[in-house]
Amino acid sequence: MVRYAKEHKEVTRQRIIQKAGQRFKQDGIDGSGVSTLMSDAGLTNGAFYAHFASKDDLVANVVAAELRAQVEAYDTLRPGRQGLEDLIRQYLSPEHRDHPGAGCPSAALLDEIGRCGDATRQAYTDGAKAIVDEIAARLTPEDPRSARGKAVGLYTMMVGTLQLSRALSDRSFADEVLEQGIENGLAFLR
Amino acid sequence: MVRYAKEHKEVTRQRIIQKAGQRFKQDGIDGSGVSTLMSDAGLTNGAFYAHFASKDDLVANVVAAELRAQVEAYDTLRPGRQGLEDLIRQYLSPEHRDHPGAGCPSAALLDEIGRCGDATRQAYTDGAKAIVDEIAARLTPEDPRSARGKAVGLYTMMVGTLQLSRALSDRSFADEVLEQGIENGLAFLR
DNA sequence: TGTACATCAGTGAACGCGCGTTCACTGATGTAC
DNA sequence: TGTACATCAGTGAACGCGCGTTCACTGATGTAC
Numbered sequence: 001m002v003r004y005a006k007e008h009k010e011v012t013r014q015r016i017i018q019k020a021g022q023r024f025k026q027d028g029i030d031g032s033g034v035s036t037l038m039s040d041a042g043l044t045n046g047a048f049y050a051h052f053a054s055k056d057d058l059v060a061n062v063v064a065a066e067l068r069a070q071v072e073a074y075d076t077l078r079p080g081r082q083g084l085e086d087l088i089r090q091y092l093s094p095e096h097r098d099h100p101g102a103g104c105p106s107a108a109l110l111d112e113i114g115r116c117g118d119a120t121r122q123a124y125t126d127g128a129k130a131i132v133d134e135i136a137a138r139l140t141p142e143d144p145r146s147a148r149g150k151a152v153g154l155y156t157m158m159v160g161t162l163q164l165s166r167a168l169s170d171r172s173f174a175d176e177v178l179e180q181g182i183e184n185g186l187a188f189l190r
Numbered sequence: 191m192v193r194y195a196k197e198h199k200e201v202t203r204q205r206i207i208q209k210a211g212q213r214f215k216q217d218g219i220d221g222s223g224v225s226t227l228m229s230d231a232g233l234t235n236g237a238f239y240a241h242f243a244s245k246d247d248l249v250a251n252v253v254a255a256e257l258r259a260q261v262e263a264y265d266t267l268r269p270g271r272q273g274l275e276d277l278i279r280q281y282l283s284p285e286h287r288d289h290p291g292a293g294c295p296s297a298a299l300l301d302e303i304g305r306c307g308d309a310t311r312q313a314y315t316d317g318a319k320a321i322v323d324e325i326a327a328r329l330t331p332e333d334p335r336s337a338r339g340k341a342v343g344l345y346t347m348m349v350g351t352l353q354l355s356r357a358l359s360d361r362s363f364a365d366e367v368l369e370q371g372i373e374n375g376l377a378f379l380r
Numbered sequence: 381t382g383t384a385c386a387t388c389a390g391t392g393a394a395c396g397c398g399c400g401t402t403c404a405c406t407g408a409t410g411t412a413c
Numbered sequence: 414t415g416t417a418c419a420t421c422a423g424t425g426a427a428c429g430c431g432c433g434t435t436c437a438c439t440g441a442t443g444t445a446c
Binding site: 027028030031100106107108109110111112113114115118121122124125128129148149150152153155156157158159160161163164166167168169170173177180181183184187 | 220
């Protein structure tokens with residue numbers, strides 16, 4: 001009954017989603033065509049609709065997967081507040097700024113996500129809550145709830161700072177913004 | 191020699207730029223076609239190239255004009271730190287969140303601007319410097335330079351917070367984010 | 381004052397192109413016997 | 414073991430459409446005399 005290894009199609013689907021994440025973060029959602037996305041995954045455009053109902057459907061799946069990956073990446077950090085310090089320094093690095101395709105989906109796409117349909121915004125909302133909870137838990141392990149306000153502030157500041165640094169054509173001002181961002185981020189830990 | 195009132199064409203040009211600013215902030219830059227932009231200004235598509243060399247040229251002019259308008263809006267605030275408190279409350283209001291076309295260009299377009307060409311990013315850079323200087327001057331009138339770090343932090347946090355609130359499909363979480371943003375913003379004034 | 385003219389902001393149809401999407405088809409696979 | 418068959422992931426050409434851009438033209442304007 002099973003013509004191909006049973007996970008084969010699912011593996012392909014995940015490859016499309018993962019490559020599309022990179023492409024979207026690099027060129028924007030509107031800026032990435034279906035043909036390009038499929039050739040990124042080593043396929044031709046026609047196969048797309050065997051995997052997704054529409055481009056919007058792919059976008060919602062990509063956003064969900066990207067935010068899931070962000071939360072998972074927190075596991076590689078040191079525990080507690082020290083991990084947040086790691087996060088701040090990695091997030092606000094020239095390396096991260098200069099490689100949006102491999103970086104944070106919020107920094108690359110947040111305003112575009114705000115203009116997307118319900119499914120995509122719902123996927124983003126679920127992921128954002130998980131990220132805020134993770135940061136809040138590290139700020140005050142004993143009472144994450146009271147730390148949510150600070151967690152939101154730290155996260156939005158980091159996202160805005162990276163976006164700003166990417167938009168500036170003056171390299172030394174862009175670097176200065178990242179450095180100020182690290183100081184401002186560390187202030188949230190005090 | 192002068193066939194029309196000499197400011198006529200310039201007035202039309204400014205109308206196109208101003209209406210395009212609203213449209214871009216609402217639908218995104220990639221999401222706004224030249225025909226739509228021109229009909230927003232009460233004209234037809236063909237006249238566009240009598241005013242601008244290309245869509246990119248318009249975008250750069252719109253970004254410059256939008257940021258100039260932002261800086262000018264600071265004049266309507268109370269002087270000094272009190273004005274920053276006004277700014278924080280207005281910026282992080284549901285009213286602002288729900289009307290992107292009339293609001294802050296950074297919140298609506300910052301990640302898209304990061305993917306634009308040099309001319310647009312240069313225009314953005316000039317405007318961003320003016321905004322940061324304005325905030326820094328209000329934070330510490332006697333020594334604006336030392337306050338630039340805080341000014342960058344406050345501005346990026348506000349931009350990120352508004353973007354986040356717009357992207358969330360959960361209304362009560364979106365409202366909570368704005369309220370936390372106000373508290374976090376006021377903390378920058380202390 | 382009246383008329384012929386030069387100017388030029390704006391019109392609207394058309395260009396080639398890439399978009400998202402559809403579909404008839406291919407060909408490698410595992411199954412049946 | 415060998416062959417005919419059913420399955421289905423993927424192919425690639427084509428669809429209508431809106432994109433950014435071009436261009437021959439219009440018609441309201443102020444000028445010249």
